[in-house]
Amino acid sequence: MSNQNFSQNFPDYQQDSAEPLIAPDAMNDTLRQQLERIAGQSKAKTDNTLPTKTESTTVTKSLKTQTLSHILQSGVDIILSHSNIDKPLLQSKLDTMYEGLNSVYEQADIPSSLRTRQFISKHGLIMSTNHCVTTQRDLFRVRSFIRGVHHAIKKKLSQTDNKIHLVYPACGPFAPLLLPLLAHYQHNGEVSPEQLNVTLIDIQPAAVASLQAVIRATHLQSFIHKIVCIDACDYQPDIPIDIIVLEAMQHGVSREAFIPIARHFANVMKPDAFFLPEKVSVRAVIGVGQREFVEQWQNQRPVEGGNMLTPPNIHRIEMGEVLAITPQFLQLNQDLILDEHTRLLPCAELCIPTLIDEQDKPLLLLCTTINVYGEDTLNEYDSGITHPLPDMQVCINFKPKDAKPGDLLVNSGDRLKFYYRLNGLPGFMTTLAASPSAKNSKLGVENERI
Numbered sequence: 001m002s003n004q005n006f007s008q009n010f011p012d013y014q015q016d017s018a019e020p021l022i023a024p025d026a027m028n029d030t031l032r033q034q035l036e037r038i039a040g041q042s043k044a045k046t047d048n049t050l051p052t053k054t055e056s057t058t059v060t061k062s063l064k065t066q067t068l069s070h071i072l073q074s075g076v077d078i079i080l081s082h083s084n085i086d087k088p089l090l091q092s093k094l095d096t097m098y099e100g101l102n103s104v105y106e107q108a109d110i111p112s113s114l115r116t117r118q119f120i121s122k123h124g125l126i127m128s129t130n131h132c133v134t135t136q137r138d139l140f141r142v143r144s145f146i147r148g149v150h151h152a153i154k155k156k157l158s159q160t161d162n163k164i165h166l167v168y169p170a171c172g173p174f175a176p177l178l179l180p181l182l183a184h185y186q187h188n189g190e191v192s193p194e195q196l197n198v199t200l201i202d203i204q205p206a207a208v209a210s211l212q213a214v215i216r217a218t219h220l221q222s223f224i225h226k227i228v229c230i231d232a233c234d235y236q237p238d239i240p241i242d243i244i245v246l247e248a249m250q251h252g253v254s255r256e257a258f259i260p261i262a263r264h265f266a267n268v269m270k271p272d273a274f275f276l277p278e279k280v281s282v283r284a285v286i287g288v289g290q291r292e293f294v295e296q297w298q299n300q301r302p303v304e305g306g307n308m309l310t311p312p313n314i315h316r317i318e319m320g321e322v323l324a325i326t327p328q329f330l331q332l333n334q335d336l337i338l339d340e341h342t343r344l345l346p347c348a349e350l351c352i353p354t355l356i357d358e359q360d361k362p363l364l365l366l367c368t369t370i371n372v373y374g375e376d377t378l379n380e381y382d383s384g385i386t387h388p389l390p391d392m393q394v395c396i397n398f399k400p401k402d403a404k405p406g407d408l409l410v411n412s413g414d415r416l417k418f419y420y421r422l423n424g425l426p427g428f429m430t431t432l433a434a435s436p437s438a439k440n441s442k443l444g445v446e447n448e449r450i
Contacts, residue, residue, distance in 0.1 A: 168200050
């Protein structure tokens with residue numbers, strides 16, 4: 001592991017940041033116009049709250065009586081040894097893990113200006129390290145990924161006698177989906193440093209400095225091949241990659257650079273490497289905001305996947321899958337290039353069904369499920385990254401009173417073509433494909449309510 005002291009010599013990535021020139025809504029409207037021009041030419045020819053500290057007596061006592069390595073290992077023991085989730089127990093363990101890690105982070109010699117630095121790179125939003133630390137407390141996300149990573153490591157080791165190389169890009173200040181697992185291995189010897197090499201990557205110098213401090217505090221240096229401060233899309237492996245662990249997204253696979261990073265690593269990893277998550281599925285459904293985000297949770301707490309109303313169609317109408325992100329898809333797909341600065345990833349084309357009941361201003365929702373590895377899955381509402389994302393620009397069967405540039409007015413029976421925007425803030429963009437009401441879809445044209 002590099003001995004460079006990042007607390008004294010922080011790399012400067014200021015030149016890689018850029019503020020968006022136009023708002024996403026206006027950008028979508030501009031891109032739709034470009035797509036329409038391209039379609040016309042072809043016819044003529046033929047896409048947190050700041051950390052909150054836990055003040056419980058249990059957490060405080062744990063920090064005083066246990067080493068950080070033991071705290072991390074104890075939490076992972078619960079994750080791996082229980083097939084069923086004891087949520088109060090596991091949440092208590094994760095809170096204690098967070099407190100221990102955050103204590104190291106707070107004591108590290110990292111300037112405040114780097115801890116709070118947040119910017120937009122050429123691939124997407126780079127969150128500040130202060131906003132990334134609380135991932136360690138996200139119960140279902142941490143549990144699903146640690147279990148999935150553990151099973152992937154064990155499977156890969158069963159296939160080879162060589163040391164395997166795991167790379168975790170955009171890992172943040174704690175590498176929360178892996179470092180606790182390494183502490184578990186260190187304690188019980190189930191996987192040794194002679195079997196596993198780990199490379200941690202983050203573009204934020206503050207995250208790298210935090211990782212250095214945490215690894216020293218947990219004595220995990222023997223597992224670490226490198227800690228690299230670089231844009232993950234620029235990383236080139238010095239030894240072949242056997243496992244990729246990537247979780248750099250917000251709900252609706254938006255804002256952060258998950259797809260650009262995933263595409264890069266899908267093309268530099270070994271052909272038989274494991275990519276985690278194995279699949280990210282985004283579906284389009286039609287719902288009503290009041291039912292989706294308020295009514296279904298009035299008597300169902302906490303807000304998580306297991307407490308959703310059943311059957312699901314009680315308040316939704318399914319349209320279909322917009323995009324399935326897998327390593328195979330990432331290696332084979334091709335971009336639609338509008339100009340030298342603008343790339344779109346074509347996704348599915350889906351039809352808006354007839355709405356039987358007179359829903360009040362139905363919402364188009366992008367719903368995400370994440371298959372981490374094998375049976376380890378994150379369902380809707382299990383984590384902030386799998387909460388449904390409403391597309392507020394799409395107006396189905398109604399015309400907004402205060403129409404704005406970028407609003408897309410559509411009706412039942414229309415076909416929607418989805419794209420994933422790779423420039424600016426990444427995210428899905430909805431456009432109107434061939435449909436009976438295409439002539440009425442432009443902003444400012446009165447749409448009849450069906």
